[in-house]
Amino acid sequence: MKRRPLGRLGWPVSFIGFGGIAIQRLDDEAAAAVVRAALATGVNFIDSARGYSDSEVKIGKGIRGIDRASFFLATKSMARTAEGLLADIEKSRSNFGVETIDLYQLHNVKDDASLEQVLGPGGALEGAEEARRRGWIKEIGITGHVTSVLEKAIATGHFATCQFPYNIIETRVEERLLPACAEQELGIIVMKPLAGGALGPEWAEQSLRFFLDKPVSVIIPGMDSLDQVKANCRVGRDGQPLTAEETAQVREALRSLGERFCRRCEYCMPCPHGVNIPLAFLLHGYWSRYNLQGWAQERYGAMAIKADACRECGVCETRCPYDLPIREMLKEAHANLDVPGVKQEK
Template sequence: MQHNRLGRTGLKVSQLGFPGIALNGQPDDECRSIVQDAVDAGITYFDIAPSYGDAQARMGPAFEQHRSRCVLNCKTTERSAEGARRELEASLEALRTDHFDVYQFHAVTTDDDVDQILAPGGAMETFRDALDRGVIHHIGLSAHNEAAAIRLIETGHIETALFPINFAAWHTGGFGPTLLEACRAHDVGVLAIKAMARRRFAPDETNPNEGRLWYLPEDREEVAHLQLRFTLNTPGVCAAITPGLPELMRLAIRLAADDDSPLNSDEIDRLHTLTADTSEPIFTA
C-alpha cells in the first residue's frame, strides 16, 4: 500500500486509514480480526474518538501489539482545557498508549467552537501543554464546516485536518476545495472521510448501521471504486479513512489494491452520471 507524507508532521501514513468506529459494539475476537486485516493490508494510520460508542475500549487490546508500528490519531469534542484534559487522559488509558501521534479538535463546526478552543481556559491550552510534555506529538482538527476549520488552521497550530472529500459533495455541493487549498497553503496534512458515501438518510428511512454510519454508503461497487479513486487522487490528500463498517473497510482495501489510479475523463463523466440520482450531496459548501 502506498504511504504518503502527512503534511508538515513529517509522518508517513498509509493511503487508507482505519475507521476505529468500526469496532463499536463488536466482540473482542472480531475486533482483533478487523484490526489484523487492516494491518495485514498495510494500513498504518488508525483513527479513533471517545464519541464512537465503546470503540476505544474495544480497540485498546486489539491494537496494542501493533501500536509501535502505526500512527494513532484520537480526538476530543471538549472545548475547555479541563474537559479536554480529562478526555485525553481517559483516551490514553483506554487505548493503552502513552501518547497520540496526532490529537484533534473533533467536529469543529462553528465560530463558537473556535472561540471556545482559543479562549483563556480553552482546549488549546491542554493541547499545547500535552504537546510540550510529549503526550501528543501533533495537533489537528476534524471538521464538517470549511470556514470554521480554516479559521483554526490560520492560527498556525494545526498540522492535520480530517474532513469530507466526496465526489458529489465536491462537484455538486462545492464542499472541499476551499478548505483543501487552505491546507496546502499551511502544509497541513489532509485526511479524507466520506469517500464512499452516497447520501444522507431521508427522515422516514431507518438507518441499519446506527452508531457506525450516519449516512447511506454507496452499495454499487463500480461507483464506490470510482469514488474512492477520486478521493485518493485529489491532490493534497494524504489518506482516506474507510467507512465505519468492517465489510466496507475490507471492500475499500480490495478496491484500492485492484486499482488506485487517477480517474480519466471518461470515468469522471461516468461518475457524474452514476451519482446524478443523489438529489443532495452529503455535504454542501
C-alpha cells in the first residue's frame, strides 16, 4: 500500500484509509471482519465519528488484539463546547477500547458562528487541548464542507489536519482549500471520494485513482464488504493516476449528476415523519442514472414509509451540509418511483 505523510505530523498513513460510516449497515461480526481485512491489506488509517451510530463500537471490536502501534485511529465530534467534547472523547475511547486516540477532529464546522463557538472560551478546541494534555488524544483536526469557514480555521494554526469532501466531480477545493492546507502543512483527509456512493461501483476504481497525483494525504472511502476492501486496496497498492483522457471520459459519463445529489452522509436523519431520506434518494439515483427503473420501483414499493410522508417541516434541510433542496427532491423521487401496486418480490 502506498503511504504518504499526514502533513507536518509526518505520520506515514496509507493512501487508502478506512471510512467508518458504511459499517453501520453491518452486524458486529461482519463489521469487525471488514475492519480486520482492511488492516491486513495495508490500511493503517481508520476514521469514524461519534455521530455514526455504533461505528466506533464495531471498529473497536475489529481492532481488538491488533498491535495498537500498527495503525492510526481518528474520530470526530459535533460537540461545540469543551465539556461536551471531553465527554465525547471519553465515550470514543471506551467504544474503541483504547487509552489514546491519535486524531480527534472538530466535526462539520459549517458556519462562522460555529467556528467562533468552538474557538472561543469554553469551546470545543479548549476541550480538545485539555484532552491532549491528559493523554486521551494526540492531535487535533477539523472537518467541514464549507471552504470559506475551513480557510479561517486553518489560518488560526490550531489544527494539524483538515478533512473535507473532494472527488472527481467536486473539485472546487483545488482552487483555495488545497493551497491553504499546503501553506500550513496540514494533513489532508479526503471524505466522500466516491461522492457518498453516488459515483457507483463501476466508477470506484477511476474515482480513487483520480487522487494518486493529487496533494492529499489519505482518502477514506466507506467500506462495508470484503470485496470493497480488496478493490480499494488494489488501487492503493498498484493503481496509476488517471490520464487526462480517462478523467474527461469519467466526467462526461457523470455529467448528469451535477452537484444536486445526495452523498448519503445521513446528517439529515432522523426524519421526524419517518422517511428514510438517503434510501429514497439512493433508489431514485438507480432509477435516473443506471437504467434500473423497475428494480428501483420494486424496492421503493417495499418501503413502509415513502417520500410522500414528508410534511415539509424542513428540519432535514437545516442539517444538510450540502444545502440540498431535500423537500423538493423527495417530491421528485416519489413522482418517479411510486407505481401503484408495485411491491418488492419476496
